[in-house]
Amino acid sequence: MPVGQVIRSHSNIYYVLVEGREVECRPRGKFRLDQTQVRAGDQVEVRLEPDGEGRIEKVLPRRNCLERPPVANVDQCLVVFTLAEPEADYLFLDRVLVHVEQAGVDVLILLNKIDLVEPEAVDAFVRTYRNLVGYPVLPISAQQGLGLDELRPHLVGRISVLAGHSGVGKSRLIRALEPGREDVRVGEVSAKSRKGRHTTRHVELIPLSSGGLVADAPGFTYLEFQDIDKWTLRDYFPEFVRRQADCRYGDCLHRKEPDCAVRDAVEAGEIPETRYKNYLLLLEEVEAMKRW
Ligand code: GDP
Ligand code: ZN
Numbered sequence: 066m067p068v069g070q071v072i073r074s075h076s077n078i079y080y081v082l083v084e085g086r087e088v089e090c091r092p093r094g095k096f097r098l099d100q101t102q103v104r105a106g107d108q109v110e111v112r113l114e115p116d117g118e119g120r121i122e123k124v125l126p127r128r129n130c131l132e133r134p135p136v137a138n139v140d141q142c143l144v145v146f147t148l149a150e151p152e153a154d155y156l157f158l159d160r161v162l163v164h165v166e167q168a169g170v171d172v173l174i175l176l177n178k179i180d181l182v183e184p185e186a187v188d189a190f191v192r193t194y195r196n197l198v199g200y201p202v203l204p205i206s207a208q209q210g211l212g213l214d215e216l217r218p219h220l221v222g223r224i225s226v227l228a229g230h231s232g233v234g235k236s237r238l239i240r241a242l243e244p245g246r247e248d249v250r251v252g253e254v255s256a257k258s259r260k261g262r263h264t265t266r267h268v269e270l271i272p273l274s275s276g277g278l279v280a281d282a283p284g285f286t287y288l289e290f291q292d293i294d295k296w297t298l299r300d301y302f303p304e305f306v307r308r309q310a311d312c313r314y315g316d317c318l319h320r321k322e323p324d325c326a327v328r329d330a331v332e333a334g335e336i337p338e339t340r341y342k343n344y345l346l347l348l349e350e351v352e353a354m355k356r357w
Contacts, residue, residue: 066122071107071137072270072278079103079121082272083111090119104130105268105280106137106224131168131226134268136280138224141171143279145229145238148190149181154230159343161228162200166301167293170226173201173219177234180206193337199303207238217242220277224270227280239281243273298351302344304336318348 069083069090079090090111092103103109108125127137142165146158158174165172174194179187187204195202203219205212219225220242227235270278293301295318300306309317311326319327319341330336 066110066112068108068125069111069119070270070278071103071105071109072272073105073268074103079109081109081111081119081121083113083119088113088117088119090121093120093122104135104137105270106130106139106278108138129169131170134226134280136224136226136268136270139168139170139226139280140223141173141219141225142168143173143175143225143227145175145177145227145233145235147176147178147181147233148186149178151230151232155339156343156346157230159340160347163293163298163301163347165228166303167297173203175212175216175238176202176204177207177238179204179211180209193340197304197335197337198340199307205238207234207241210241213241217273217275220273220275220279222276224278225280239271239279242275242279243271245274293351294355295348295351298347299344302340304330304340305344308336320345320348 067083069081069088071079071081072087073080077091079092081088081090088111090109093112103121103124107127109121110123110125111119112122113119129139130137131139144158144161144165147153162172176187176190191202191204194200203212203216205216207213227238229235269281271281272278296316299309299318305319305327308326308330309319312319312322313324314322317325317327319325327336327341331338331341
C-alpha cells in the first residue's frame with residue numbers, strides 16, 4: 066500500500082502527497098480521524114480508490130510532534146532574523162532558540178535582509194551565533210535572492226517550520242523559494258501569544274519544487290516556560306553546556322557561584338554577553354513561574 070505525507074487538512078479531508086501527486090483522502094470508514102490523530106507531516110498508508118481519491122488506512126509512528134504549530138515529523142526550524150526592520154530583538158531570538166531546543170529539532174538561523182545592512186554587521190552576527198554560540202547561520206536576502214542557492218539543499222527531503230517575528234520576511238522567503246506561491250502569507254508570531262491563540266489555524270505544508278516541505282504556519286508560539294526547570298533551561302544554551310563541566314559545582318546555574326567556567330568565558334569574550342544576560346532574564350522568568 067502506498068505511503069504518503071499529509072500536507073494539509075480541511076474538515077475531515079486530508080490532502081496527502083503520494084508519489085509526488087496530491088491525493089484527496091478520507092479516513093477509513095468507521096474511524097473518524099480528528100486533528101489530534103492525523104496532522105500535517107504525518108506519514109500515512111493510503112488505499113487508492115478507483116475514483117482517484119484515497120482512504121487513510123494507518124498513521125505511521127511519528128518521529129516527533131509539535132503542538133504549536135501542530136506538525137508531525139519536523140526536521141528543522143528555520144529561525145528567521147534580521148538586523149534591518151523590525152528592530153533586532155535578541156531576547157526574542159534567544160527565547161525562540163530555547164523553544165526549538167526544547168522541541169528537539171535542528172536549528173538553522175536565517176539572517177534575512179542582508180541587502181539592507183553593512184557587511185560588517187552581518188559578519189559580527191555570524192561570528193556571534195555561529196562561532197561563539199554554535200548554531201548554523203545563513204545570511205540571505207529573500208528579496209534579492211541572495212543565499213537561496215545555499216539554503217535549498219538544507220530543505221530537500223525535510224520538513225521545515227519557520228519561526229520569527231512578524232515582518233522579518235518569512236512569507237517573502239517562501240515566495241522567493243517557490244515563485245508560484247504568491248498567495249502565501251505566513252501567520253504572525255508574537256512574543257505575547259497566549260494559550261489557544263493559534264489552535265484553530267490549519268497548518269499547510271508547502272511542497273517546494275526543489276524538494277522538501279515548508280510549514281506555512283505561525284511558527285512557534287511563545288508560552289511562558291511552565292514546563293522547564295532552571296537546569297533544563299541552562300542546558301538549552303549549547304555554549305554553556307560545552308563549558309559547564311569546568312564549573313566547580315555540577316548544579317551551577319552560572320549566576321553567583323564561585324569558580325564558574327561560564328562566567329569566566331563571558332568575561333573572556335568567548336560567550337556573548339547578550340546571550341548570558343538573556344539567559345539570566347529567562348532564568349528569572351522560570352523562577353517566577355515556579356513561585357506562582
Ligand atoms: P513575515 O511577516 O515574516 O512573513 O514578513 P514578510 O515576508 O511579509 O516581509 C515583511 C517586509 O519585509 C515585506 O515588505 C518584504 O518585502 C520585506 N522583505 C522581506 N525580505 C526582504 C529582504 O531580504 N530584503 C528587503 N529589503 N526586504 C525584505
Ligand atoms: Zn557555572
